[in-house]
Amino acid sequence: MSSTRTNYWAEVVVDSALAVLLTWEGWRRLTGGTLTAALAVLLGLFAFSFVEYFFHRWMFHTRVPLFAEGHRLHHERPLGYDSLPFFLPGAVLLMLTGLCVLILPAGFALLLMGAVTFGYIIYGLSHFTIHHVRFRQPLLRSWAAHHHVHHYHPDSNFGLTTPLWDVLLGTHYVRQPRKR
Numbered sequence: 343m344s345s346t347r348t349n350y351w352a353e354v355v356v357d358s359a360l361a362v363l364l365t366w367e368g369w370r371r372l373t374g375g376t377l378t379a380a381l382a383v384l385l386g387l388f389a390f391s392f393v394e395y396f397f398h399r400w401m402f403h404t405r406v407p408l409f410a411e412g413h414r415l416h417h418e419r420p421l422g423y424d425s426l427p428f429f430l431p432g433a434v435l436l437m438l439t440g441l442c443v444l445i446l447p448a449g450f451a452l453l454l455m456g457a458v459t460f461g462y463i464i465y466g467l468s469h470f471t472i473h474h475v476r477f478r479q480p481l482l483r484s485w486a487a488h489h490h491v492h493h494y495h496p497d498s499n500f501g502l503t504t505p506l507w508d509v510l511l512g513t514h515y516v517r518q519p520r521k522r
């Protein structure tokens with residue numbers, strides 16, 4: 343675990359470089375056309391939305407020490423820079439890419455994992471923005487509120503970029519009617 347600003351932004355740089363590299367290499371090696379590329383990207387982003395939900399619900403809020411400890415710190419001080427060591431997510435994404443290349447056509451697999459990596463970056467930056475920016479635009483406000491509610495009700499609203507999996511899996515926060 344690290345709580346430094348440098349570690350936090352170093353991870354964004356490493357992950358961004360990895361995402362660009364995977365996407366570039368994937369596009370270069372892709373045997374299908376634009377439609378196949380779009381499919382790989384959409385599939386990658388969709389897969390990431392579930393990975394995000396899965397980790398937050400079943401890894402960060404359970405007893406996997408590496409994740410749970412850092413996430414507890416985030417719940418205590420949402421404006422902090424608590425995050426994993428900067429090289430770790432990139433290393434895991436690279437390993438996953440290796441596995442994907444074994445079972446899928448290389449170009450498709452690289453593009454897919456490029457999209458997963460971009461999804462992870464979008465997630466990280468969204469989370470940062472939600473805690474550091476006050477939105478005025480109603481849609482953005484309700485998007486951010488979904489995560490702010492999670493900080494008050496940690497057993498609901500695990501999805502950050504999208505409420506989709508909370509709605510599908512029954513963890514979407516529903517306000518209880520006030521007792522009279």
Ligand SMILES: [Zn+2]
Pocket residue numbers: 416420469473489493
């Ligand atoms: Zn948060």
Ligand SMILES: [Zn+2]
Pocket residue numbers: 398402403413417492496
């Ligand atoms: Zn949480």
